[in-house]
Amino acid sequence: MPKNTPLRLAVAQLTVHPDPGDTAALRDSGEQIRRLMRDAHAAGARLLHLPEGALTCPSKQTMSTTGADHIGPADWDRADWTTLAVQLQAIAVLAGELRLWTVLGSVHPLTPPHRPHLSLYVISDQGKIVTRYDERMLSHTKVSHMYTPGSTPVTFTVDDVRFGCAMGMEAAFPEMFLEYERLDVDCVLFSTHGPGTPTNNGPFALQSQALAAANSYWVSYASTAQDAPNAPSGIITPEGDWLTQCPPELTPAITTADLNLSADNHARPWRRVARSGLYTQYQALTDPRSLERARS
Template identity: 55%
Template sequence: MPEANTLKSVRLAVAQTPAREDPRDVDALRESGRQVRALMREASARDARIVHFPEGAICFPNKLIMSVDGPDTVGPADWDRYQWAVAQAELAAIAELARELRLWTVIAAVHRLTEPNRPHNSLYVLSDRGEVVTRYDERLLSNTKVSYMYSPGLAPVTFDLQGMRFGCLLGIEIHYPELFAEYETLDVDCVLFSTTGVSPGNAAVQAQGHAASNSYWVSFSVPTQHGATAPSGVIAPNGDWLGRCPADGSPSVAVVDLDDRSEAAAESVVYARPWRRKSRGGIYTGHQVADQRSEDRTAAF
């Protein structure tokens, strides 16, 4: 078990909300903000310290709706179609509620850049003071996203809360194990992964693999549209699900404790992760031997 002075514990809520795809629809953007705030209140009532939302929590702009060559052909996105003022007002209200509830909030949104640059697809990290403490921008974008819609991000992002370090990933980045391995080298305890749908059932299995192979927690947040097949949830460092939202497609949160002392975490965090690091550091060199039967790959039994 971990030493008493190194024990870490955070109560995390992971959410699933509807992904609305038309950024011209003011009422839909406002409803997204209302739904996010309702789940923030639920998470707070269940004593969560941080809540994590899926990609598209405010809006996931549809590539055909945004296309200058649409509505039947994908082309460069016309970002003038996005109701920026409305979306930013909803984000401001979310930040204010984070301050009121004293609740850290990780919320996905489009981050506007200086024209003519395309925006980022991002995760904002809001502290319990309602302040943006950092922002993660999706780096490994899909072909459509990078060709027509977004500018890719540049770097991993981490932040600390109650002694635990969190990292952020987004979109299709579940398919890139090197990004999850990168966060292991950055001493991350939990990766917050938000997506709208990259074959969610398959993505959920991949998330379990990333959690187990890196011995950290993974928070897996998807829209309600995928709730029946792959609801949002949190995976322990041993690859087991700690908790999941209902599989009925309802807007909801699952609340779990990320705790070094838990049975699901102790062996992975205390033993497996340090050993993997040690084994990658060259400890085998002194045990390797120069032997003719070792060098001869065709040696008989």
């Protein structure tokens, strides 16, 4: 059923740091995130969505045990897990104080010898980590040398608005976004770290627009300040249009929009009917191969 009360969503871009063992950089990430949380709260947002690696975005070159020229297994002993936990806890406490749902990317440790997950933490407005999404469709380097892949989709609900989570390069896999359509989400929170460069114009942002339109739901696109000149963070309508975007500048920022779900969405139910076998009754009974033989 249409929902009558809009939810104000904030999406952020921020400068991410490549070394999870750099204690000062981890603290800077935490401070950036908390500043953006306060900005989102001041703007009246109920939920703040941050990019992949918001707390730490490990570089394959930095982490490689075999050097930057020939990438090998990641050295996770170099990570400052204690500071990461302290910063995550401070973010959760502030989320509770501000009554602000907060979704941010970081690494999640597993028991050795298992590699960590690359994750999105979902923190409620009560300051609790209520769920976690682990990236499933990892790049070749990520799955070969860095992370343990996740296995399941994740959804959660805020004020009757149902969210799904995706990250990394998963915009290149439309079946994952179709899965969230089947799970009745209203908005997918897609957190990424590129691959925007001056020459490719942010393909994940373009794919996010197409996926929003193809599935008739909102997509929140959260990327890094480093990628902002090519693909700033923003919010995409169910028609595939940018409703709002952060400045295309190398600076932390947020932008906000109200997700108005009161309008009827006719495209989604029709696509479900179309996929249910509707067309079988209208298809010609003649075998196409017999027509080819007749022509020859």
